[in-house]
Amino acid sequence: MSDTRPIGIFDSGMGGLTVVKEVMRNLPNEKIVYFGDTARVPYGPKSKETIIRFSIENILFLLKNNVKLIIVACNTASSVALTAIEKNFKVPIMGVIEPGVSAAVRISKNKRIGIIGTKTTIKSRAYEQQIKKINPSIQVYSVACPLFVSLVEEGWLKTKITKQIVTDYLRPLKNKDIDTIVLGCTHYPLLKPVIQDVLGKKVQLVDSARQVAYGASQILEQQGLLTNRKKAKGQNVCFYVSDEPDNFAQQGEKFLGFKLNKVRKVSNV
Ligand code: DGL
Numbered sequence: 001m002s003d004t005r006p007i008g009i010f011d012s013g014m015g016g017l018t019v020v021k022e023v024m025r026n027l028p029n030e031k032i033v034y035f036g037d038t039a040r041v042p043y044g045p046k047s048k049e050t051i052i053r054f055s056i057e058n059i060l061f062l063l064k065n066n067v068k069l070i071i072v073a074c075n076t077a078s079s080v081a082l083t084a085i086e087k088n089f090k091v092p093i094m095g096v097i098e099p100g101v102s103a104a105v106r107i108s109k110n111k112r113i114g115i116i117g118t119k120t121t122i123k124s125r126a127y128e129q130q131i132k133k134i135n136p137s138i139q140v141y142s143v144a145c146p147l148f149v150s151l152v153e154e155g156w157l158k159t160k161i162t163k164q165i166v167t168d169y170l171r172p173l174k175n176k177d178i179d180t181i182v183l184g185c186t187h188y189p190l191l192k193p194v195i196q197d198v199l200g201k202k203v204q205l206v207d208s209a210r211q212v213a214y215g216a217s218q219i220l221e222q223q224g225l226l227t228n229r230k231k232a233k234g235q236n237v238c239f240y241v242s243d244e245p246d247n248f249a250q251q252g253e254k255f256l257g258f259k260l261n262k263v264r265k266v267s268n269v
Contacts (some may be wrong), residue, residue, distance in 0.1 A: 044118030100129025
């Protein structure tokens with residue numbers, strides 16, 4: 001059995017490209033359709049109802065592209081919308097919370113885990129609940145870091161101001177003796193060096209994107225949905241956005257490390 005349909009991935013904007021990168025690395029023969037909801041980003045400060053509505057619209061768009069699996073590559077949408085949306089669709093849908101949590105629980109030795117994410121993600125307590133489900137005795141310390149998304153979108157990955165902001169946001173975690181921290185937002189992997197520097201080498205950073213790609217390969221394998229075609233020449237990814245594509249293409253290069261072939265704007269998601 002071989003299923004050559006693409007994998008659909010969506011995010012509020014370009015942050016989900018961190019997931020695209022890992023899926024490409026893990027499943028190089030699979031085609032990907034990516035949708036970045038750039039006209040409505042950020043989701044971080046929006047209400048649960050709005051995020052559910054946007055997520056459903058994004059999924060309907062991906063389904064028009066005949067996808068076989070949908071990855072909600074947005075921590076905010078995964079935190080507040082996943083449970084509500086997954087029961088409405090037949091296609092397998094996975095979020096980014098569970099894979100990140102499983103890795104963190106596996107890695108942490110002293111059972112003290114930090115979580116950072118957008119305001120909505122942290123307020124939802126989705127990470128904390130998922131961790132407690134696995135092991136109720138784990139101590140979880142969560143901090144919202146809303147400015148991190150803007151820093152990444154601006155390309156300020158290692159400036160003095162970035163270091164200062166990261167230091168200020170992470171201060172509450174410094175005396176909690178955490179040995180593991182989950183980067184609970186798609187943008188944060190780009191700030192890894194600064195976060196590591198601020199927290200010190202003893203703290204392990206869990207990049208959900210990597211775990212998500214692994215989780216996706218498992219779902220495809222278990223459900224007999226893997227392709228057996230060999231990788232076609234050129235890029236295997238189609239990029240769609242809901243606002244003007246030029247900025248996405250430019251910034252997207254920073255996330256992916258290669259030039260994005262073609263980014264198309266969709267008017268009616
Ligand atoms: N993609 C969002 C997340 O992972 C960050 C950007 C936003 O606020 O929309 O939480």
